[in-house]
Amino acid sequence: MIEVNELSKRYGGTSAVEALSFTVRPGQVTGFLGPNGAGKSTTLRMILGLHRPTGGSVTVDGRPFHERPRGLRHVGALLDAHDVHGGRSASAQLSALARSNRIPQRRVKEVLGEVGLADVARRRVGGFSLGMKQRLGIASALLGDPPVLLFDEPLNGLDPEGVKWVRELFRRLAAEGRTVFVSSHLMSEMENTADQLIVIGRGRLIAAESLAEFSARGTRRSVWVSTRDAAALRDVLVAEGAAVDRAGDELTVTGLTADRIGELALRHTVPLRGLHTRSASLEDVFMELTADSVQYLAGASR
Numbered sequence: 078m079i080e081v082n083e084l085s086k087r088y089g090g091t092s093a094v095e096a097l098s099f100t101v102r103p104g105q106v107t108g109f110l111g112p113n114g115a116g117k118s119t120t121l122r123m124i125l126g127l128h129r130p131t132g133g134s135v136t137v138d139g140r141p142f143h144e145r146p147r148g149l150r151h152v153g154a155l156l157d158a159h160d161v162h163g164g165r166s167a168s169a170q171l172s173a174l175a176r177s178n179r180i181p182q183r184r185v186k187e188v189l190g191e192v193g194l195a196d197v198a199r200r201r202v203g204g205f206s207l208g209m210k211q212r213l214g215i216a217s218a219l220l221g222d223p224p225v226l227l228f229d230e231p232l233n234g235l236d237p238e239g240v241k242w243v244r245e246l247f248r249r250l251a252a253e254g255r256t257v258f259v260s261s262h263l264m265s266e267m268e269n270t271a272d273q274l275i276v277i278g279r280g281r282l283i284a285a286e287s288l289a290e291f292s293a294r295g296t297r298r299s300v301w302v303s304t305r306d307a308a309a310l311r312d313v314l315v316a317e318g319a320a321v322d323r324a325g326d327e328l329t330v331t332g333l334t335a336d337r338i339g340e341l342a343l344r345h346t347v348p349l350r351g352l353h354t355r356s357a358s359l360e361d362v363f364m365e366l367t368a369d370s371v372q373y374l375a376g377a378s379r
């Protein structure tokens with residue numbers, strides 16, 4: 078279990094993480110979501126003791142990580158897939174890591190097989206694709222067979238087959254009772270991966286809940302209507318108190334049900350081409366929740 082308690086980190090005048098508190102439990106995959114620059118990597122580095130917090134504390138299974146002498150056997154992490162020694166082979170790289178952490182050498186072969194790199198074990202890592210480097214990073218995280226695993230943007234650079242494999246791997250690791258904490262800036266990556274979500278924006282906690290609870294926030298519904306008399310129908314619906322967006326012949330309506338819109342159209346003899354209810358997607362909920370904390374908006378002047 079990872080317990081983050083009022084954790085803060087400032088870099089000079091920049092507040093990267095601010096009074097962040099949450100718990101990551103074993104036996105589940107927990108997604109760590111936030112837009113670019115939200116503070117995810119900084120938080121992961123503080124969990125691993127690589128950055129010193131400006132305030133607050135974080136423990137892994139009750140103790141700060143730096144108090145664990147055999148760190149890699151307790152927490153495995155993939156932080157940056159590019160952070161590899163290009164001149165070495167995958168197998169040499171993992172062997173060195175195993176030696177320095179007193180992990181049996183047989184684990185090197187085991188994890189290379191597990192991540193699908195057995196055939197390229199002797200090739201120089203410098204020639205690996207990003208997807209292969211991600212697999213090697215995952216192999217390093219698994220090397221010490223740790224109960225707690227952290228992954229920073231592990232799906233970056235993976236092809237669809239790779240994404241499917243990583244998702245299944247995370248589910249299996251969680252089913253084995255491990256704590257699996259995975260960061261991403263894309264809701265779509267977490268949708269079929271995570272059981273729990275921690276959502277942050279500008280270093281602050283926005284949501285900490287199950288994926289089901291997060292989905293339930295998407296109950297705000299709108300109704301899509303298509304008609305050649307869009308202007309006339311819009312006036313009728315606005316007079317009934319609805320909020321209406323018009324794009325050509327199409328209206329997006331909130332504040333009235335599809336049934337009521339159908340009745341009003343009939344009463345005002347506006348012929349309809351199409352009418353259906355739309356509920357917000359997880360992506361919509363995520364965008365709405367984090368809208369105020371997006372650092373770089375396309376087209377926005379700075």
Ligand SMILES: Nc1ncnc2c1ncn2[C@@H]1O[C@H](COP(=O)(O)OP(=O)(O)OP(=O)(O)O)[C@@H](O)[C@H]1O
Binds near residue numbers: 111113114116117262
């Ligand atoms: N070493 C540093 N020195 C100064 N500022 C930093 C440093 N590391 C991170 N920051 C700033 O802290 C904030 C949080 O960055 P962080 O990398 O933790 O976010 P992130 O959520 O991981 O983003 P991304 O999805 O883009 O990787 C950003 O504003 C970033 O510019």
